[in-house]
Amino acid sequence: MGDGAHAKEIKVDENSPLFDRTGMLHKEFPSDFRQIRYFTLLIVQSAPPDIKEINLLEQQISEVIKNAVKHGNGCDPEKRIRVWYSFSPEHAHLVVEDEGPGFKDIEKWNEFNRRRQKCLEGEDFAALAEYVSFRGERADDNDGGNALFAALEYWNGGFVFNQKRNCVAMLKRFPKKRRGLAASGGE
Amino acid sequence: MELKIRKNGDNYIIDVNGEMDLYNSYKLKELVMKMLDKKVGRFVVNLQNVDYIDSSGIGALIYICSTIKKMGLKLVITNIHGSVKKVIELTKLMGYFPIAPTIDEALQRMEA
Numbered sequence: 001m002g003d004g005a006h007a008k009e010i011k012v013d014e015n016s017p018l019f020d021r022t023g024m025l026h027k028e029f030p031s032d033f034r035q036i037r038y039f040t041l042l043i044v045q046s047a048p049p050d051i052k053e054i055n056l057l058e059q060q061i062s063e064v065i066k067n068a069v070k071h072g073n074g075c076d077p078e079k080r081i082r083v084w085y086s087f088s089p090e091h092a093h094l095v096v097e098d099e100g101p102g103f104k105d106i107e108k109w110n111e112f113n114r115r116r117q118k119c120l121e122g123e124d125f126a127a128l129a130e131y132v133s134f135r136g137e138r139a140d141d142n143d144g145g146n147a148l149f150a151a152l153e154y155w156n157g158g159f160v161f162n163q164k165r166n167c168v169a170m171l172k173r174f175p176k177k178r179r180g181l182a183a184s185g186g187e
Numbered sequence: 188m189e190l191k192i193r194k195n196g197d198n199y200i201i202d203v204n205g206e207m208d209l210y211n212s213y214k215l216k217e218l219v220m221k222m223l224d225k226k227v228g229r230f231v232v233n234l235q236n237v238d239y240i241d242s243s244g245i246g247a248l249i250y251i252c253s254t255i256k257k258m259g260l261k262l263v264i265t266n267i268h269g270s271v272k273k274v275i276e277l278t279k280l281m282g283y284f285p286i287a288p289t290i291d292e293a294l295q296r297m298e299a
Contacts, residue, residue: 036209056270059241066209066241125283129256132249132283142213144246150277 004118008152009110011160018158018169021095024084029065031073031081031098036066039083043094047087052174057092060154063147064096064168071138072098072166091157092172102165105136109148116149190218198229198297200290204236207244207271219251228260231293235266240274252284263293 025046029039040062047054065081073079079099086093116131118124133145151159157171188205199222203215219230232251237244248264255262265287267275275281287293 034210053270053273055239056273059239059270059274062209063242120279120282123282128283129253132253132280133246142209142243142246144212144242144244144249146245146249146278146280147242149279150242150274153277153279 004114004116004121006121007110007114007117009113010106010148010152011158012106012163012165013160014163016158016160016169018093018160018171019095019162019167021084024086024093024095026082026084028080028082029069030077031069031075031079032077033066033069033075036069037062040065043083043085046085047092048089050089050177051087051092056154057172060151060172061092061094063151064094064170067103067147067168068096068098068100070143071103071136072100074100074138090174090176092174093157093170095167095169097167100166103136103161103168104165106161106165109134109136113149113152188212188214190214192218192222195231195294198231198294199227200231200233202233202236206239207234207237207247208239208241209243212241212243212247215247216250219254223254223258223260228258229297230255230260230262231290231297232262232264233266233290233293234264234268234271237271238269240271245274245278245280248284249280261297263287263296265290265293 027042040058043061044058051057068081069075073081082097084095112131112134119128119131135145139145155170155172157173159170161168188207188211191202193200252262263285267286287296
């Protein structure tokens with residue numbers, strides 16, 4: 001049985017190159033919970049349509065915007081979220097900042113994820129039941145408590161918070177498309 | 188999201204239609220809790236017509252799954268496909284959820 005040592009971690013690194021916003025597009029939104037998916041669409045619409053699994057990209061972006069609006073800003077209409085983004089067929093890069101106190105539970109979350117990983121490595125699904133949802137201080141019954149598990153898997157180029165923990169940067173690298181000549185079949 | 192219930196023997200099939208997102212996933216939890224109040228004990232959740240799920244939707248599935256398991260009752264989730272399957276795979280919960288590829292196989296699993 002594994003010891004969870006291979007679990008991915010949420011990193012805190014103010015100096016991560018993922019925070020370099022040079023050349024990125026930028027939008028600001030109010031903390032309006034009702035419009036989270038709309039805000040997401042405003043961002044995703046600038047992604048190339050041939051990007052791999054674009055609805056999965058939309059879902060993952062929606063999760064980080066929801067975290068910023070709900071858990072970061074507490075849906076306070078006076079507080080805004082700022083999103084920087086750039087897309088190509090080979091990458092999606094986002095930086096999402098809120099005006100909240102920061103995600104204080106990162107260490108607790110990483111420890112929770114290590115224990116979760118241990119259950120997964122041992123295929124101990126009975127024990128896993130205790131680790132399917134992480135409940136932070138600001139969580140309510142409508143929170144799945146599982147978004148960050150998926151985020152660490154999806155954002156394969158990194159998922160990192162700044163020192164204050166109110167700004168998260170992430171990168172997804174898409175596999176390069178093979179550019180070969182199609183068999184002509186004599187046409 | 189629209190939820191429809193149909194009966195097959197002692198089994199209740201819940202057809203979920205639409206997107207399971209942060210605005211509506213609670214409806215599935217509420218429906219299952221009402222059905223549990225009415226002593227329903229065998230559930231098939233059919234996700235054939237669900238093309239989008241987020242962490243709230245996964246959370247709703249976790250909630251009904253853990254509640255039904257704790258009560259010693261039966262649940263199978265079926266017809267998971269596309270990005271819904273991908274999101275569940277990203278959360279590494281494919282082994283946690285009781286999953287069958289089709290409704291027929293879900294019903295067979297109910298009898299096992």
